[in-house]
Amino acid sequence: MDLGAMLAGKRVLVTGASSGLGENFARLAAGCGAKVVIAARRKARLDALADELGRLGSPQVTVVEMDVASEASIADAFAAIDASGDLLDVVVNNAGIGTAGEALTVSTKDFDAVMTTNVRGAFLVALRAARRWKEAGRGGSIVNIASIQGERVKHRVTPYSISKAAVVHMTKSLALEWAEHGIRVNAIEPGYIGTEMTDGMWETEQGKALIQRIPMRRLGKPEELNGLLLLMATDAGAWMTGACVPIDGGHLCSTL
Numbered sequence: 512m513d514l515g516a517m518l519a520g521k522r523v524l525v526t527g528a529s530s531g532l533g534e535n536f537a538r539l540a541a542g543c544g545a546k547v548v549i550a551a552r553r554k555a556r557l558d559a560l561a562d563e564l565g566r567l568g569s570p571q572v573t574v575v576e577m578d579v580a581s582e583a584s585i586a587d588a589f590a591a592i593d594a595s596g597d598l599l600d601v602v603v604n605n606a607g608i609g610t611a612g613e614a615l616t617v618s619t620k621d622f623d624a625v626m627t628t629n630v631r632g633a634f635l636v637a638l639r640a641a642r643r644w645k646e647a648g649r650g651g652s653i654v655n656i657a658s659i660q661g662e663r664v665k666h667r668v669t670p671y672s673i674s675k676a677a678v679v680h681m682t683k684s685l686a687l688e689w690a691e692h693g694i695r696v697n698a699i700e701p702g703y704i705g706t707e708m709t710d711g712m713w714e715t716e717q718g719k720a721l722i723q724r725i726p727m728r729r730l731g732k733p734e735e736l737n738g739l740l741l742l743m744a745t746d747a748g749a750w751m752t753g754a755c756v757p758i759d760g761g762h763l764c765s766t767l
């Protein structure tokens with residue numbers, strides 16, 4: 512079964528496509544021959560990525576500015592997506608931010624920012640896509656990018672962990688509600704992967720110690736999520752919904 516070929520011709524929205532995992536998913540989808548819509552706030556980065564993908568032979572890349580923390584921006588982005596092509600087939604709800612610091616010192620502003628981006632943003636994007644699919648009488652696939660921190664907690668990232676646990680529960684709850692409409696909702700729970708979000712962390716003593724607690728003793732690479740993304744996104748996973756799957760070098764089953 513060629514999972515990449517199953518994505519060819521599908522229209523795929525990737526949020527947070529301007530860097531890290533989202534950029535990787537956009538490259539994957541474009542390489543499979545999908546019509547990719549790349550969304551984020553940093554438009555210059557999206558334009559550069561679209562240019563590069565075009566040069567590599569993927570002319571069907573649409574750039575859309577979208578701030579998932581703003582409902583108006585999400586509405587504008589979906590209007591632009593509607594105007595620029597067919598209905599979406601797949602939504603990769605990847606945009607996210609982190610927080611650092613002890614719970615006792617976290618500001619309300621930072622707490623709100625992580626919830627508004629990681630939870631409300633993913634929810635509103637999922638809703639916009641699902642309403643269109645329901646109106647059209649057809650299904651679609653949503654892949655949420657959660658985290659192993661949606662399953663287990665870690666020191667000094669409480670708002671982020673809360674937000675990712677919410678994404679895990681959102682995935683299951685929406686899968687339950689939307690199964691009757693043929694809309695599948697699944698989540699990838701990545702372990703630690705070197706991206707801008709975690710930049711600077713891996714050279715510190717704390718970062719090195721963290722890597723030693725991963726059973727495979729290394730960080731993941733963005734492309735190591737690709738097989739799971741394709742399974743969830745395509746009909747290869749046609750009977751898969753509400754699944755939240757860790758992919759983490761064994762980190763979640765590390766010894767207590």
Ligand SMILES: NC(=O)c1ccc[n+]([C@@H]2O[C@H](COP(=O)([O-])OP(=O)(O)OC[C@H]3O[C@@H](n4cnc5c(N)ncnc54)[C@H](OP(=O)(O)O)[C@@H]3O)[C@@H](O)[C@H]2O)c1
Nearest residue numbers: 527529530531532551552553578579606607703704706708
């Ligand atoms: N790296 C890891 O170890 C790891 C592990 C588990 C889960 N994750 C999750 O994977 C996802 C991607 O993270 P990453 O590691 O690739 O980090 P990253 O390189 O910092 O990328 C984050 C992406 O989210 C976008 N974003 C942030 N706020 C946004 C907003 N308000 N509206 C629209 N886009 C927004 C950013 O684009 P703009 O700034 O251009 O808007 C950027 O493209 C996140 O949900 C993260 O929680 C990462």
